[in-house]
Amino acid sequence: MRALVLAIATAAALVTVGPTAPAHAATAAQAAQAAQAAPVGQAAPVASAARAPLPCPKAPAPKVSRPPRPVPPPAVPQDRVVGGEQLDTPGLVAPAGAPAPPAVTATSWLVADLDTGAVLGACGPHEYGTPASTQKLLLAATMLPKLDPKQVVTVTRGDLAIAPGSSAVGLLVGGRYPVETVWLGLLLNSGNEAANVLARLGGGSEGVTGGVRAMNEEARRLGARQTHAVTPSGLDGKGQFTSAYDLALIARACFANPLFRRYTLTERTQIPAQPALKKGGFQIQNENQLIYRYPGALGGKTGFTELARHSYVGAAQRGGRRLVVTLLGAEGRPARGWQQGAQLLDWGFALPRDASVGRLVAPGELDAAEAAPTGSPSPPTATAPWHGPAATAVRRMVEGDWRVIGPVAGGGATLVGLLVAVLVARRRPRSIGRRRA
CATH class of the missing domain: 3.40.710.10 (DD-peptidase/beta-lactamase superfamily)
Incomplete structure (x- = not known):
C-alpha cells in the first residue's frame, strides 16, 4: 500500500513540476508527504544531517x-x-x-x-x-x-x-x-x-x-x-x-x-x-x-x-x-x-x-x-504545513464530499495528489481533522 501511494505521488509530482506549473503551487508530492509524514517531533526517514547546510546571508x-x-x-x-x-x-x-x-x-x-x-x-x-x-x-x-x-x-x-x-x-x-x-x-x-x-x-x-x-x-x-x-x-x-x-x-x-x-x-x-x-x-x-x-x-x-x-x-x-x-x-x-x-x-x-x-x-x-x-491515530505532521484550498478539499473529501474535485484540481497531478492524501487520511483517521496551524 505504501509503495503504491509513493508511486502515485511521485508520478503526480513529475507532472506538477513541469515548466507550465506555477512555482508556488502545492504539488502532489507535498500532499503525499504531508499525509504520510512522521509525527511531530520525530525525524523523518531521511536524516537531515545528510544535507550540507546552506550558509545564511550575513551582513558585515x-x-x-x-x-x-x-x-x-x-x-x-x-x-x-x-x-x-x-x-x-x-x-x-x-x-x-x-x-x-x-x-x-x-x-x-x-x-x-x-x-x-x-x-x-x-x-x-x-x-x-x-x-x-x-x-x-x-x-x-x-x-x-x-x-x-x-x-x-x-x-x-x-x-x-x-x-x-x-x-x-x-x-x-x-x-x-x-x-x-x-x-x-x-x-x-x-x-x-x-x-x-x-x-x-x-x-x-x-x-x-x-x-x-x-x-x-x-x-x-x-x-x-x-x-x-x-x-x-x-x-x-x-x-x-x-x-x-x-x-x-x-x-x-x-x-x-x-x-x-x-x-x-x-x-x-x-x-x-x-x-x-x-x-x-x-x-x-x-x-x-x-x-x-x-x-x-x-x-x-x-x-x-x-x-x-x-x-x-x-x-x-x-x-x-x-x-x-x-x-x-x-x-x-x-x-x-x-x-x-x-x-x-x-x-x-x-x-x-x-x-x-x-x-x-x-x-x-x-x-x-x-x-x-x-x-x-498519528498527531499532526512535522513537515511543512499543507493548508489553503487544497487542504480544505482533502478534508471535505475525507468526509465524503467529492464535489470539490473539479474546482480545486487544476491538473491531473494535483488531482492525483489529492486522492492520495484522502486515501492515506482515511487509513489514518483524525490526522487531518486534528491539525491546527
Missing part, C-alpha cells in the same frame, strides 16, 4: 567586546525537528525558488505566518540563543491570561532587585499601580522591575520563583522545547536559552491575546503619580521603532544584553497576511534589530502565500502526541 558586523557565550545544552534530536525536518539545520532554509533573504547580522532568525503557522524561511531556527528582553514575551504569554489588568499592585523592594544600569520603568517601592500600567511599562519601556512585579504576582505564594516556573511550564505547553527561563525579564542567567523557532511560538501566543495586541501597539502612556510618596507621574514611550516606521506594524519586543547582543521580535500585516519575525544574536550596526526584522518581513511578504518550509506547532500539540497511546 563590527567587532565588539562581549562576555564568553555560555555553553548551550546538548542538542536534542527530536527538538530540532519540531515543526518540520527542514528546520533541522544550522544554516539557511527557504522555499525552493525563493529570492535570497536579506543579509543580516543575526546569528539566527525565522519568519512565519501568524495565522496559518507556516514557517516561510529561517536561519538556524533551532540553534540555541540568548533571549535578552524578548523573554518578556514568554512572561506575557504566561501571565496575561491570569492577571486582572485592573488589579492594583504595590511594588516591593525585592521587585527592584535588578542589575544596575539595566532597563527600568521607574516604579517606586511602595508605589501602587494598576496591573495594566505595569504591563505597559514592561512592553513599552522593557522595565525589568515591571517583569519582577508581574512574575511575583502570577507566581502566587512562591513569588518570582513560582512565576518563572510557570513561564517554563507555558513554554513546554507551547512546544518551545528549547526555551528555559531563569529570570522573568530576560536579564542573563545561567542556563537561560531559547531559539528563533521557540520565540515565534511564544510570539504567536502573545498576538492571539487582544490585550497584548493593544499594549504592544501603544505609543506612549502615563505612569501615574504617587501622592503618598510625594512623587509625580511621568510619560513613557514605546521603544519599538517598527510601530512608528513600518506600515502595517503590529508590534513586538526589543532586547539587548552584552551577552545576548540584540534580539528582536516584530509582526506586521500586509495584503491580508500577518507575519512575525524573530532574530537572535544580532549587532546594532549596520542596521538596528528592528530594521533587520523589517527587512526580513519585506522578504516574507514578497513570497507566495503558500510558501513554507515548516510550521509552528499548536499549543499542547507536542504534549498530546507524547501522551497518545501506541497505535493511536
Whole structure:
C-alpha cells in the first residue's frame, strides 16, 4: 500500500513540476508527504544531517567586546525537528525558488505566518540563543491570561532587585499601580522591575520563583522545547536559552491575546503619580521603532544584553497576511534589530502565500502526541504545513464530499495528489481533522 501511494505521488509530482506549473503551487508530492509524514517531533526517514547546510546571508558586523557565550545544552534530536525536518539545520532554509533573504547580522532568525503557522524561511531556527528582553514575551504569554489588568499592585523592594544600569520603568517601592500600567511599562519601556512585579504576582505564594516556573511550564505547553527561563525579564542567567523557532511560538501566543495586541501597539502612556510618596507621574514611550516606521506594524519586543547582543521580535500585516519575525544574536550596526526584522518581513511578504518550509506547532500539540497511546491515530505532521484550498478539499473529501474535485484540481497531478492524501487520511483517521496551524 505504501509503495503504491509513493508511486502515485511521485508520478503526480513529475507532472506538477513541469515548466507550465506555477512555482508556488502545492504539488502532489507535498500532499503525499504531508499525509504520510512522521509525527511531530520525530525525524523523518531521511536524516537531515545528510544535507550540507546552506550558509545564511550575513551582513558585515563590527567587532565588539562581549562576555564568553555560555555553553548551550546538548542538542536534542527530536527538538530540532519540531515543526518540520527542514528546520533541522544550522544554516539557511527557504522555499525552493525563493529570492535570497536579506543579509543580516543575526546569528539566527525565522519568519512565519501568524495565522496559518507556516514557517516561510529561517536561519538556524533551532540553534540555541540568548533571549535578552524578548523573554518578556514568554512572561506575557504566561501571565496575561491570569492577571486582572485592573488589579492594583504595590511594588516591593525585592521587585527592584535588578542589575544596575539595566532597563527600568521607574516604579517606586511602595508605589501602587494598576496591573495594566505595569504591563505597559514592561512592553513599552522593557522595565525589568515591571517583569519582577508581574512574575511575583502570577507566581502566587512562591513569588518570582513560582512565576518563572510557570513561564517554563507555558513554554513546554507551547512546544518551545528549547526555551528555559531563569529570570522573568530576560536579564542573563545561567542556563537561560531559547531559539528563533521557540520565540515565534511564544510570539504567536502573545498576538492571539487582544490585550497584548493593544499594549504592544501603544505609543506612549502615563505612569501615574504617587501622592503618598510625594512623587509625580511621568510619560513613557514605546521603544519599538517598527510601530512608528513600518506600515502595517503590529508590534513586538526589543532586547539587548552584552551577552545576548540584540534580539528582536516584530509582526506586521500586509495584503491580508500577518507575519512575525524573530532574530537572535544580532549587532546594532549596520542596521538596528528592528530594521533587520523589517527587512526580513519585506522578504516574507514578497513570497507566495503558500510558501513554507515548516510550521509552528499548536499549543499542547507536542504534549498530546507524547501522551497518545501506541497505535493511536498519528498527531499532526512535522513537515511543512499543507493548508489553503487544497487542504480544505482533502478534508471535505475525507468526509465524503467529492464535489470539490473539479474546482480545486487544476491538473491531473494535483488531482492525483489529492486522492492520495484522502486515501492515506482515511487509513489514518483524525490526522487531518486534528491539525491546527
